[in-house]
Amino acid sequence: MxxxxxxxxxxxxxxxxxxxxxxxxxxxxxxxxxxxxxxxxxxxxxxxxxxxxxxxxxxxxxxxxxxxxxxxxxxxxxxxxxxxxxxxxxxxxxxxxxxxxxxxxxxxxxxxxxxxxxxxxxxxxxxxxxxxxxxxxxxxxxxxxxxxxxxxxxxxxxxxxxxxxxxxxxxxxGRELLLTPEHDGRVVSDVVAEWARRHGQSFTLTLTGPAGGTFTHGNGGEDITIDAVQFCRTVSGRGSGPGLLGEPVPF
The missing domain is CATH 1.20.120.450 (dinb family like domain)
Incomplete structure (x- = not known):
């Protein structure tokens, strides 16, 4: 996206x-x-x-x-x-x-x-x-x-x-990672939706890169900008992040 x-x-x-x-x-x-x-x-x-x-x-x-x-x-x-x-x-x-x-x-x-x-x-x-x-x-x-x-x-x-x-x-x-909005963006958006359901809090999330997009829930809350792939790696447990980025999502 x-x-x-x-x-x-x-x-x-x-x-x-x-x-x-x-x-x-x-x-x-x-x-x-x-x-x-x-x-x-x-x-x-x-x-x-x-x-x-x-x-x-x-x-x-x-x-x-x-x-x-x-x-x-x-x-x-x-x-x-x-x-x-x-x-x-x-x-x-x-x-x-x-x-x-x-x-x-x-x-x-x-x-x-x-x-x-x-x-x-x-x-x-x-x-x-x-x-x-x-x-x-x-x-x-x-x-x-x-x-x-x-x-x-x-x-x-x-x-x-x-x-x-x-x-x-x-x-x-070091091989190039093929990413497209239609496929990878769809996988990522589904992860975002589940992540949001799991923590239930307000946020604005801006994901950069071909698989990214901007997503919101509620009013106010955390304002997060991160690469789309890194977001998924973080919530999957392959990295760590502050605040809502600490909410795990299964992969």
Whole structure:
């Protein structure tokens, strides 16, 4: 979003089920294009996720795609991830299992499987039956355990996650980050809307860059100007910020 006119956050439409499928498909293609552009040395570069280099992060991204492609993989990751997590967050155990299960893949095979799994995952997520999408799930967050619906995981989180990892990959390798108002601006505006719902306070938020825009809620409050990508990195926990920027949003 690049308009200089302020958008009240209550006017940001929720991402529909069909739109979620389209965003997931576009994000897959952009992540795959970035990964295909890497040279041999770049696959071993460290990322902002301390436990993962670029190769391991790509393994996690593939794991999340294949997680939704088959019931067997879904059940395996949930069960094995719970054991691997121990007393820690289940999601950490799940990602550990995903990376370990794909650690032996060569780069070419990894890319081939990502190319195949991305579109299939977007279709499978779209076709999840409504009763299953309505099922609750528990998720650890910085402010405590939350209850999500599986539909929120499939439609929102499983696109925000690779979107943020594409940023991680760009930062790790120095490759140009493709950002457009239509795709990235939509992901960002949805994050802004959720961030606003979570803290419920008045603000004016100016996000700079191709994915940015100006957003408001209520009268007065904090007046914040920050790059759109940095805003998302901050509320995701990859950075820290004062005041309302300390309100976490799941990715």
């Amino acid at each position: 690049t308009s200089t006119m302020a958008t009240p956050v209550q006017h940001i439409p929720k991402i529909s089920h069909r739109e979620a499928r389209d965003l997931a498909t576009t994000e897959h293609h952009r992540a795959l294009d970035l990964l295909r552009s890497l040279d041999d040395e770049e696959w071993s570069k460290p990322t902002d996720c301390p436990a993962w280099d670029v190769r391991a992060m790509a393994g996690h991204m593939l794991g999340m795609m294949e997680f939704t492609c088959s019931v067997r993989e879904f059940v395996h990751v949930i069960r094995a991830g719970g054991k691997a997590a121990g007393d820690g967050p289940t999601i950490d155990g799940m990602t550990e299992v995903q990376v370990a299960d794909r650690a032996g893949l060569g780069v070419d095979e990894l890319l081939e499987r990502i190319a195949a799994a991305g579109p299939r995952a977007a279709r499978r997520r779209y076709r999840v039956p409504r009763p299953l999408r309505a099922l609750p799930m528990k998720q650890e967050m910085p402010k405590g355990v939350e209850t999500w619906r599986l539909g929120y995981l499939f439609d929102i989180i499983l696109t925000r996650d690779p979107w943020m990892h594409r940023i991680d990959l760009s930062r790790a390798t």
